[in-house]
Amino acid sequence: MTQPDFVDILNVWDARTAARRCLPRGLFEYIDRGCEDEVGLAVNRQRLDAITLKPSVLIDVSQRSQTATILGSAQPSPLVIAPTAIAGLVWRDGEIALAKAAAAAGIPFCVSTQSITAIERIAQESGARLWFQLYVWKNRQRTLALIDRAWAAGAETLVLTVDTAVGPNREYNVRNGFGIPLRPSWRAGFDLMRHPHWTWAVLLRAIIASGVPTYAHYPDAFRTRLGRVALSDEVSLATDVTWEDVRLLRRHWKGKLILKGILRVDDAQTAASHGVDAIVVSNHGGRNLDCAPGPTDVLPAIAEAVGARVEILADSGVRRGSDIARFIALGARGVLIGRATLYGVAIGGMHGASRIIDLLTHELSLAMGMLGARTLDDLRKRR
Numbered sequence: 001m002t003q004p005d006f007v008d009i010l011n012v013w014d015a016r017t018a019a020r021r022c023l024p025r026g027l028f029e030y031i032d033r034g035c036e037d038e039v040g041l042a043v044n045r046q047r048l049d050a051i052t053l054k055p056s057v058l059i060d061v062s063q064r065s066q067t068a069t070i071l072g073s074a075q076p077s078p079l080v081i082a083p084t085a086i087a088g089l090v091w092r093d094g095e096i097a098l099a100k101a102a103a104a105a106g107i108p109f110c111v112s113t114q115s116i117t118a119i120e121r122i123a124q125e126s127g128a129r130l131w132f133q134l135y136v137w138k139n140r141q142r143t144l145a146l147i148d149r150a151w152a153a154g155a156e157t158l159v160l161t162v163d164t165a166v167g168p169n170r171e172y173n174v175r176n177g178f179g180i181p182l183r184p185s186w187r188a189g190f191d192l193m194r195h196p197h198w199t200w201a202v203l204l205r206a207i208i209a210s211g212v213p214t215y216a217h218y219p220d221a222f223r224t225r226l227g228r229v230a231l232s233d234e235v236s237l238a239t240d241v242t243w244e245d246v247r248l249l250r251r252h253w254k255g256k257l258i259l260k261g262i263l264r265v266d267d268a269q270t271a272a273s274h275g276v277d278a279i280v281v282s283n284h285g286g287r288n289l290d291c292a293p294g295p296t297d298v299l300p301a302i303a304e305a306v307g308a309r310v311e312i313l314a315d316s317g318v319r320r321g322s323d324i325a326r327f328i329a330l331g332a333r334g335v336l337i338g339r340a341t342l343y344g345v346a347i348g349g350m351h352g353a354s355r356i357i358d359l360l361t362h363e364l365s366l367a368m369g370m371l372g373a374r375t376l377d378d379l380r381k382r383r
């Protein structure tokens, strides 16, 4: 069977427009929007746009390499697919599609605690290098059992998300009646009727195969037999997560440990003193705290303060290869991609996500050429 090549998708924005048509409104807005007044979402774009890089001219750029070494592994580009909850609703087995795209591109895929597909299946069916993102549950024993499970499935790196101390305020989800467990409503029903392809290809097929989709990593004890939708307070997100939990995870987890969602120099220093291997400078794509700074506002100072002790990764707002160049120029070693690959997966599963990765790496290559940068290290000299 010939695979779609998405020749009409020329950039991430095209994929976003197409994804909006494919997905029910409730789901599209869940992946696309921010929180509260969506100032943070706008800040991410404005701050990235405001960063200019100064080209060095008359440099032979006929051989350019985006090779990056992240946590000791060389990879062909500095990208990592970010953890995104319920990506498995965006396409049938969407997490597997994303992981396959990551494997094809030679980059890691970070599985979310709140993924629809369990890490064991993602590992088996994708062959990707897997990271596992952790939201700490109220019951710490169950939390440790979860990371043991991720380790046994082959996750090499644990990513503790530290920027979600409480549940964020996303009013559009309330208006759209969208959430997990999925609950029937008139509004959702009309939304589904307007998107029959998604309703059949994703939702109904999933229901036929294994019941109403829900978080796959939640212990079986908390599932009802029919709907698989019951959640328990034991596995709701803890609001008392502290550095003590970081110490616990550092002792318990045998692989690399990353803290995701750092925006302050002092927190980055504390992270370094706790023996974490890397941090992700991130405001969660503008989805959590609407008055947070753009990661690019704080990245240079954080890189300066702790870059010699921990690896610095960053995310939030990448829609172009030049955005990746900007993050690298400011001190990031690698960049996580959230919504961009979700738009890709929404329009064409693995092939859609691969199209986005190809576009971003192609744009990055062009930006490097224009900047007179043969390597990612050269980019750091173009600020």
Ligand SMILES: Cc1cc2nc3c(=O)[nH]c(=O)nc-3n(C[C@H](O)[C@H](O)[C@H](O)COP(=O)(O)O)c2cc1C
Binding pocket: 030, 031, 032, 082, 083, 084, 085, 086, 112, 113, 114, 133, 161, 260, 282, 283, 284, 285, 286, 287, 315, 316, 317, 318, 336, 337, 338, 339, 340
């Ligand atoms: C739909 C969606 C779900 C997300 N779920 C998670 C999650 O479960 N855990 C997490 O640490 N970050 C989550 N994030 C944040 C991403 O990992 C990443 O930080 C963010 O998307 C980067 O911004 P970008 O979308 O502009 O690239 C989510 C983001 C989106 C868009």
